[in-house]
Amino acid sequence: SGGEVRFRIDAALAFFGLLYVSVVSNAIEGAFINLSLGLLGYIIVASTLWKMDQSYLYENVIKASWLVAILLIADAGYRFANPMVPTLEELNFYEQSDSLFYLYKFNSFMFADSNTAGLLGMQVFFLALGFSHFHEKSNKLLLLILFLTVLLSISRAAILATILSFVFIGFTKSKYFYRLMPLLVICVVLAAAGVYIYFLDDPSNQERFSIFLNANFIFFSASL
Secondary structure, eight states: OTTOOOOOHHHHHHHHHHHHHHHHSOTTSHHHHHHHHHHHHHHHHHHHGGGOOHHHHHHHHHHHHHHHHHHHHHHHHHHHHSOOOSOHHHHHHHHHTTOGGGGGTSOOSSSSSHHHHHHHHHHHHHHHHHHHHHTTOOOHHHHHHHHHHHHHTTOHHHHHHHHHHHHHHHHHTSTTHHHHHHHHHHHHHHHHHHHHHHTTTOHHHHHHHHHHHHHHHHHHHSOO
8 A cells, every 4th residue: 555565475474474473372472472573573674675765774773783782781781690590400510510600691581591692692793784884884882782792691602603703704805715715614613623622511512412413313314
């Protein structure tokens, strides 16, 4: 009506995804609320994106990134001021395995734990970085705060992924990118091996490899 909304295939798929999530999920769960709001936001933006000029889109992305950065900093402050662990058994386990930093990961007021905060911080960091490059603006303070939110999440996967991705972006901007590609691959392999060896006895790392092995078993043993 009035040419204000345009039909897009991806928005239609997101709409059907929203319907599916609404049918199979419990409406009072935080995961349902996060996912449904994310899908709804995507539908709205995708259907009206063509009306937004570049400057308007850039300004709103940066404003939204600042809002996320402030919320994540507040979440980190709350977690560090109020450390907790779900059960005494887990507390004893973390004490024995020298993993007491986990106490600063659980008590998030927005998510189940700080791993999601790290993931969100990483995503918004690269969103703001991409728009900054596109408009040739630095936004250094915003990017610094967003990177700090990733560090404060104590999510080692998010921290490592952010650093490696940032380095990779730097490599792609170099005129020697293709010459340096073998070096980049070697560095990534060495970093992955180092992380695996260093965190071999870490409970979180063991869980990741358990999921990977189980997924491999299902993939190779399941029928079509």
